Amino acid sequence: MASSNDSSKGDHAEVSDTDADLAQISISEAWTQIAKGEKTAQAxxxxxxxxxxxxxxxxxxxxxxxxxxxxxxxSEASDSRSGDSNGGTETKA
Structure with missing residues (x-):
């Protein structure tokens, strides 16, 4: 029975390696997407x-x-006011 336990441990180690590889790929893809997003943000x-x-x-x-x-x-308002002050009063000679 020891051999069946050994083989199941070997299978488990193989699955863990595959999971680790998939995780590494996922992390790599995530970094690629982040870099792409950064370039888009800069643009x-x-x-x-x-x-x-x-x-x-x-x-x-x-x-x-x-x-x-x-x-x-x-300026126009100022000009018209200064014109009114002289033109509004008559001087008799």
């Missing part, structure tokens, strides 16, 4: 950085345009 981050820069440039352009319009409106 997405690069694209997002580019989009963020474009949005910042558009916002700066819009703010500059609005600032120029406000300055122009203030």
């Amino acid at each position: 997405l981050e690069s694209h997002l950085t580019s989009l963020e820069k474009k949005i910042d440039d558009l916002l700066a352009s819009f703010e500059e345009s609005e600032r120029a319009k406000v300055d122009e409106a203030n």
Whole structure:
């Protein structure tokens, strides 16, 4: 009976080796997938950085345009007020 126990231990060791090999393959595949995911994340981050820069440039352009319009409106309002102060009163000679 000792021989049957020995053979079952040998089979168990063989199965463990196969399980270990499968586990090693699974770990290797997991690392490969992680590396692939990291590359994808880096590419997405690069694209997002580019989009963020474009949005910042558009916002700066819009703010500059609005600032120029406000300055122009203030200048026109100031000119019309200074014209009203002289034109609103008549002087007799």
